[in-house]
Amino acid sequence: MIDEPLRIGVLASGRGSNLQAVLDATARPGFPARVALVVSDRERAQALERAARAGVPARFISPKDFGDREAYDAAVSAALDTAGVELVCLAGYMRIVGVAFVRRWSGRLMNIHPSLLPAFPGLHPQRQALDHGVKVAGATVHFVDEGVDTGPIILQASVPVLDADTEESLSERILVEEHRLYPEAIRLFAERRLRVSGRRVILEARG
Amino acid sequence: MIDEPLRIGVLASGRGSNLQAVLDATARPGFPARVALVVSDRERAQALERAARAGVPARFISPKDFGDREAYDAAVSAALDTAGVELVCLAGYMRIVGVAFVRRWSGRLMNIHPSLLPAFPGLHPQRQALDHGVKVAGATVHFVDEGVDTGPIILQASVPVLDADTEESLSERILVEEHRLYPEAIRLFAERRLRVSGRRVILEARG
Numbered sequence: 001m002i003d004e005p006l007r008i009g010v011l012a013s014g015r016g017s018n019l020q021a022v023l024d025a026t027a028r029p030g031f032p033a034r035v036a037l038v039v040s041d042r043e044r045a046q047a048l049e050r051a052a053r054a055g056v057p058a059r060f061i062s063p064k065d066f067g068d069r070e071a072y073d074a075a076v077s078a079a080l081d082t083a084g085v086e087l088v089c090l091a092g093y094m095r096i097v098g099v100a101f102v103r104r105w106s107g108r109l110m111n112i113h114p115s116l117l118p119a120f121p122g123l124h125p126q127r128q129a130l131d132h133g134v135k136v137a138g139a140t141v142h143f144v145d146e147g148v149d150t151g152p153i154i155l156q157a158s159v160p161v162l163d164a165d166t167e168e169s170l171s172e173r174i175l176v177e178e179h180r181l182y183p184e185a186i187r188l189f190a191e192r193r194l195r196v197s198g199r200r201v202i203l204e205a206r207g
Numbered sequence: 208m209i210d211e212p213l214r215i216g217v218l219a220s221g222r223g224s225n226l227q228a229v230l231d232a233t234a235r236p237g238f239p240a241r242v243a244l245v246v247s248d249r250e251r252a253q254a255l256e257r258a259a260r261a262g263v264p265a266r267f268i269s270p271k272d273f274g275d276r277e278a279y280d281a282a283v284s285a286a287l288d289t290a291g292v293e294l295v296c297l298a299g300y301m302r303i304v305g306v307a308f309v310r311r312w313s314g315r316l317m318n319i320h321p322s323l324l325p326a327f328p329g330l331h332p333q334r335q336a337l338d339h340g341v342k343v344a345g346a347t348v349h350f351v352d353e354g355v356d357t358g359p360i361i362l363q364a365s366v367p368v369l370d371a372d373t374e375e376s377l378s379e380r381i382l383v384e385e386h387r388l389y390p391e392a393i394r395l396f397a398e399r400r401l402r403v404s405g406r407r408v409i410l411e412a413r414g
Contacts, residue, residue, distance in 0.1 A: 116323060132325060133406040133407035134324070134363060136323055136363040136364070138365075156341060158343050163407075163409050200337075
């Protein structure tokens, strides 16, 4: 019996470069997951175009159509359910997801953040890193919990910070690692090799 | 004219493995600094034996001989002055240095910390890192300011955290980087190549 690929949903608001890395990886033969739905909260998000170009279902769900965050999140959850999504990946999603959404998808909700968490959570982590004067920066894929960028860490990768770096040049260097890490984390999840133990995510040997 | 090597003082309380790395590096021909004095606040510190073995002046200064931290710190400063010390390096020094000492040696006082600061300042950073579940850890050499492990960062290096790591195995992996970083930071300081700009330490090109 051949396992069906894991169905993933990607929530994206912007340029969608991490979405593109996930689309590219999941399109490769034998990859154990595929993108079943892309949802964006912004009508003009480049992410929606990328999904269309990859032949993946994509929906713009407008926050204006809902009274509050909870109602909006519920609509997103409903769309993900309808698409049979088993894992939700935030990829440049600029809305804070509510507690109900986090609980609904607990253990099946990932985010990628361009810092070596727990350093520099929240907005503009690359700028925070430069302002703080660190010499090593990086990227983190983590499960989402109810805090801001506080959930159990799945994968991290480091990059050097150079004296001449701007926010743009550092962001680009980190992005290379993001594009490698996110598909890898999704693959490990799809292969059921991630076991969460307290705050730690343990990588199980291949079955 | 040949520059005299920079005279450094090392404050150490314990095993002295970073002191040893500094002693080894500074003993190499052409290294632009040498250890002029080792001070310990513990009579039985292995650091004192290491200094003796390297033929470097070493002094135990007993905290019991002084009424408070300020008086103790002043005695340490006096010993460093007498030895003509131009740069002070904390290396496993278990006492918190007071504000007066920090100000007295401002810009000429370094510490090494076994984490990628600003993550995991304070005690037991390796254990903190394991408990938090990070996948990348590391070491930081920084100038000391009035906070705990908050000063401008000179050098950092990262190491992977493995699922099987204990506090000991992770500490050992980080220590390899510490032994490389501290002599390198001292060399750069001695060559006057470190320029502090706000929180950032800029590496100047070789003159």
